[in-house]
Amino acid sequence: xxxxxxxxxxxxxxxxxxxxxxxxxxxxxxxxxxxxxxxxxxxxxxxxxxxxxxxxxxxxxxxxxxxxxxxxxxxxxxxxxxxxxxxxxxxxxxxxxxxxxxxxxxxxxxxxxxxxxxxxxxxxxxxxxxxxxxxxxxxxxxxxxxxxxxxxxxxxxxxxxxxxxxxxxxxxxxxxxxxxxxxxxxxxxxxxxxxxxxxxxxxxxxxxxxxxxxxxxxxxxxxxxxxxxxxxxxxxxxxxxxxxxxxxxxxxxxxxxxxxxxxxxxxxxxxxxxxxxxxxxxxxxxxxxxxxxxxxxxxxxxxxxxxxxxxxx
Amino acid sequence: xxxxxxxxxxxxxxxxxxxxxxxxxxxxxxxxxxxxxxxxxxxxxxxxxxxxxxxxxxxxxxxxxxxxxxxxxxxxxxxxxxxxxxxxxxxxxxxxxxxxxxxxxxxxxxxxxxxxxxxxxxxxxxxxxxxxxxxxxxxxxxxxxxxxxxxxxxxxxxxxxxxxxxxxxxxxxxxxxxxxxxxxxxxxxxxxxxxxxxxxxxxxxxxxxxxxxxxxxxxxxxxxxxxxxxxxxxxxxxxxxxxxxxxxxxxxxxxxxxxxxxxxxxxxxxxxxxxxxxxxxxxxxxxxxxxxxxxxxxxxxxxxxxxxxxxxxxxxxxxxxxxxxxxxxxxxxxxxxxxxxxxxxx
Numbered sequence: 129x130x131x132x133x134x135x136x137x138x139x140x141x142x143x144x145x146x147x148x149x150x151x152x153x154x155x156x157x158x159x160x161x162x163x164x165x166x167x168x169x170x171x172x173x174x175x176x177x178x179x180x181x182x183x184x185x186x187x188x189x190x191x192x193x194x195x196x197x198x199x200x201x202x203x204x205x206x207x208x209x210x211x212x213x214x215x216x217x218x219x220x221x222x223x224x225x226x227x228x229x230x231x232x233x234x235x236x237x238x239x240x241x242x243x244x245x246x247x248x249x250x251x252x253x254x255x256x257x258x259x260x261x262x263x264x265x266x267x268x269x270x271x272x273x274x275x276x277x278x279x280x281x282x283x284x285x286x287x288x289x290x291x292x293x294x295x296x297x298x299x300x301x302x303x304x305x306x307x308x309x310x311x312x313x314x315x316x317x318x319x320x321x322x323x324x325x326x327x328x329x330x331x332x333x334x335x336x337x338x339x340x341x342x343x344x345x346x347x348x349x350x351x352x353x354x355x356x357x358x359x360x361x362x363x364x365x366x367x368x369x370x371x372x373x374x375x376x377x378x379x380x381x382x383x384x385x386x387x388x389x390x391x392x393x394x395x396x397x398x399x400x401x402x403x404x405x406x407x408x409x410x411x412x413x414x415x416x417x418x419x420x421x422x423x424x425x426x427x428x429x430x431x432x433x434x435x436x437x438x439x440x441x
Numbered sequence: 442x443x444x445x446x447x448x449x450x451x452x453x454x455x456x457x458x459x460x461x462x463x464x465x466x467x468x469x470x471x472x473x474x475x476x477x478x479x480x481x482x483x484x485x486x487x488x489x490x491x492x493x494x495x496x497x498x499x500x501x502x503x504x505x506x507x508x509x510x511x512x513x514x515x516x517x518x519x520x521x522x523x524x525x526x527x528x529x530x531x532x533x534x535x536x537x538x539x540x541x542x543x544x545x546x547x548x549x550x551x552x553x554x555x556x557x558x559x560x561x562x563x564x565x566x567x568x569x570x571x572x573x574x575x576x577x578x579x580x581x582x583x584x585x586x587x588x589x590x591x592x593x594x595x596x597x598x599x600x601x602x603x604x605x606x607x608x609x610x611x612x613x614x615x616x617x618x619x620x621x622x623x624x625x626x627x628x629x630x631x632x633x634x635x636x637x638x639x640x641x642x643x644x645x646x647x648x649x650x651x652x653x654x655x656x657x658x659x660x661x662x663x664x665x666x667x668x669x670x671x672x673x674x675x676x677x678x679x680x681x682x683x684x685x686x687x688x689x690x691x692x693x694x695x696x697x698x699x700x701x702x703x704x705x706x707x708x709x710x711x712x713x714x715x716x717x718x719x720x721x722x723x724x725x726x727x728x729x730x731x732x733x734x735x736x737x738x739x740x741x742x743x744x745x746x747x748x749x750x751x752x753x754x755x756x757x758x759x760x761x762x763x764x765x766x767x768x769x770x771x772x773x774x775x776x777x778x779x780x781x782x783x784x785x786x787x
Binding site: 334335336339340341345349350353354 | 501549551552614
């Protein structure tokens with residue numbers, strides 16, 4: 129009885145203490161911070177984050193992790209027409225048709241994929257957001273001009289656009305990134321503009337106007353910060369698309385011409401001639417592309433839910 | 442209670458029309474006139490959709506320019522604000538005229554701490570350093586009764602209670618000591634106890650600083666507690682104007698009478714039925730065809746629906762300090778002043 133009484137009292141004390149602290153601990157907790165707090169408790173988001181993190185670490189420490197040099201040719205005596213050596217001592221996943229260690233190439237390949245994905249997405253984000261802000265902030269004829277331009281880009285199929293751009297710019301890693309970024313630009317621009325237009329009519333924007341706040345301040349201090357979350361989510365999802373698109377362009381032979389930098393898409397393209405002999409050469413890079421894209425997608429989807437007030441309890 | 446001081450705000454014959462390409466334009470507000478003096482509180486009362494909020498937005502110049510046609514005059518300190526350039530309006534808003542909105546949560550930016558939003562107004566209109574603005578913000582939050590203001594400054598809107606949010610919004614509206622405050626249903630989204638606190642706060646402000654207050658509400662309790670003069674609106678027009686006491690004691694417009702008898706009273710007998718007004722505001726007919734309220738009115742007679750001298754039912758003086766737009770008003774035998782005026786109304 130007394131034990132129960134004590135237990136109850138302790139619980140009440142604990143609750144009271146928490147109630148007292150809660151605002152304190154909560155103070156200064158912005159929407160983004162609380163979104164991250166929610167993400168930390170979400171198993172799906174954690175899975176996505178872990179996948180992404182693993183690939184990031186692999187890319188960062190590739191020289192330490194790779195058992196062999198990715199461009200040196202090994203076991204050349206064993207490669208004959210119709211046979212490519214499989215998994216064996218020192219080569220866990222075997223070698224490719226030129227005798228290069230598959231595992232090491234996959235590990236180094238993560239660098240290219242992530243680098244191209246991140247750089248092209250950031251590039252697309254910066255240009256797309258600038259256009260979006262321009263259209264969303266000024267409205268009127270600026271909006272019309274910018275958005276028609278964006279619509280024109282959007283009306284060209286993404287891959288076709290990327291191919292055209294990378295052909296025009298010549299074959300290099302940079303042109304590959306730019307080509308992919310160009311495809312992302314209209315998506316970010318439209319998204320940010322739409323989101324800003326919606327926020328411009330919101331109550332707090334009207335309230336800020338009623339307080340005589342300058343238009344520029346309303347746009348950049350109030351409307352823009354509230355319009356960013358769909359763009360952040362799209363950026364995460366775009367990373368996945370960018371990686372896939374990089375692979376697709378490499379597969380089509382428009383990738384990085386430098387053979388010292390192995391790339392998953394190029395490996396996949398190369399492997400298709402040997403599918404019947406050693407399908408593993410295609411399976412592994414494909415798997416890498418799928419898994420890393422999945423990681424970004426899971427993270428992005430959950431980020432969307434965490435940032436969207438509609439999903440909030 | 443009318444003040445001898447010159448009015449801060451004079452609204453004359455204000456009309457707002459929403460025009461849409463290919464559609465007939467809608468008159469949201471039509472021929473609205475009223476004025477507010479320093480230290481005076483007036484109420485704009487009516488059901489949802491009667492044009493109260495549009496009136497307030499038109500006064501503040503917050504209606505979009507495209508598709509909206511504002512006519513008449515809104516004189517603030519004698520200067521007409523209708524059609525005034527944006528920078529003039531912007532300088533007045535927040536500094537000389539403030540506004541408090543209905544929903545405190547959506548009227549605050551969710552991504553910015555309260556403190557930043559309060560200091561923003563100060564920095565916009567007053568020559569102040571950031572540190573000074575911060576100190577002033579603490580003082581303001583303290584004044585509107587937010588406990589522990591320096592800590593609240595760092596918090597985000599979702600961390601405050603509804604009452605606190607509304608206090609914060611009022612603090613923002615008051616930051617530059619405006620001479621006119623428009624409160625658009627400031628207590629509708631709040632609990633009754635919080636409502637009372639907010640109303641008390643607004644009343645103190647009016648008394649202490651001589652702010653002119655325009656209270657927009659559908660809540661007659663708020664009117665009874667706060668307003669000196671009351672303008673009842675229906676379908677975009679003012680249909681009755683009276684001092685608070687007169688209005689509650691002797692409502693003349695059947696609509697006003699209906700509003701009063703739709704309010705549950707603590708002192709009425711248990712089980713006594715409420716008498717709601719028939720129909721809804723959507724049943725209103727255009728004023729050009731007669732009295733807009735006629736389809737819902739128990740007093741309505743044939744001449745309520747026929748045009749007289751080619752115009753709508755006019756707003757005419759109805760005794761001292763009263764105006765009325767009605768051909769068959771409610772009679773109050775105890776009020777001789779009303780009886781003579783009703784003759785004038787006919």
